[in-house]
Amino acid sequence: MVQVAPDWIAVDWGTSRLRVWAMQGATAREQRQSEDGLTGLTPDAFEPALLRLAGDWIGPDGMDIVACGMVGARQGWHEVPYVAVPTAPPVAAAVRSPAIDTRVRLWIVPGMKQASPPDVMRGEETQIAGFLALNKGWDGVICLPGTHTKWVHVSAGEVVSFQTALTGELFALLARHSTLRHSIAETGWDEDAFAAALDQARSRPERLAAALFALRADDLLNGCPPDTARARLSGLLIGADLAASRAYWLGQQVAVIGASETAAPYVRALQLQGVPATVADGDRMTLAGLTAAHRAL
Structure with a gap:
């Protein structure tokens, strides 16, 4: 339980889960x-879900609740318009949003949009803001691996451009819902297989579809171990992602933001291309960004 009543509540509302932190200033007391x-x-x-999870943190006088992510999407609690790049991550432009419970003072951080080529993000802008708050004057490219991996060019404190790939979503769909599900392990790893598949897809991305089916054929004909197939699938998809995002990471200072299990394959993939990457914890960056948004209220 929280020993001291929070000053405010930080919220990261994703596609599959809701996370909340009881905050005192910039310090999280409970998650x-x-x-x-x-x-x-x-x-x-949305409002009942939040109150079930964190309602006991809200006193009778109410509380500021600062949220990022899909809570501001068209299908979310309250749609908050995207902010166009180039611009600084818009954590200082959080929008006051309606709530039925008068104790709830809800603020939602806007996402970001890019007109050409068309692209959008929600939630990642807050992690970027947190990273920049903790790394003053940093310029380069930020990679945010996940369901939808983002490559973000940052200069002079602004997001200049970004590119999204469905890498994580494709991995999940192929590993669990395609014919490859019979050949892919839920866990396990083979570093050599990952590196070989990464190089294969990066150098010949046009052969990706054929290389994917070869995972199933290799299992049927040669008994390819399922953990090896898992690593190869990851390598093929990340290799194709690196091939498509080469203009972002080549010759740039690169940071990777995310949980260790999602960040590690990208960090390794970049290392294999001779690109060292700074690694930043995703939760820490989210909280730093939400804290910046709260301070700006």
């Missing part, structure tokens, strides 16, 4: 989470 992500909620269910 909670639930499976109440965007995909399982209708717009009128």
Whole structure:
């Protein structure tokens, strides 16, 4: 339990889960989470989901709640328009959003959009803001691996451009719902297989579809171990991502933001291209960005 009443509540509302922190200034005193992500909620269910998880932190006088992520999407609690790049991550432009419970003073951080080529982000802008707050004057490219991996060019404190790849979503779909599901392990790893597949896809991305089916054929004909197939699948998809994002990471200072299990394959992939990467914890960056948003209220 929280020993001291929080000053405010930080919220990261993703597609599959909801995470909240009881904050005192910039310090998180307690964290909670639930499976109440965007995909399982209708717009009128967001407020009850938040109150179930963190309602006991809110006193009778009410509390500021600063949120990022899919809570501001079209299907979220309250749609908050995107802010166009180039611009600084818009944590200082959090939008006051309506709530039924008068104790809830909800602020939602806007996402970011790019007109050409068309692209959008929600949630990552807050992590970028947190990284820049903790790394003053940093210029380069930030990679944010995940369901939808982002490559973000940052200069002079602004997001100049960005590119999104469905790498993580493709991995999940192929490993769990395609014919490859019979050949891919849920866990396990083979570093050599990952590196070979990475190089294969990076150098010949046009052969990706054929290389993917070869994972199944190798299992049927040669009994390829499922953990090896898992690593190869990851290497193929990340290799294709690196090939498509080469203009972002080549010759640039690169930082990778994310949880260790999602960041590590990208860090290794970049190292294999001779690109060292600074690694930053995703939760820490999210909280730093939300703290910047709270300070700007």
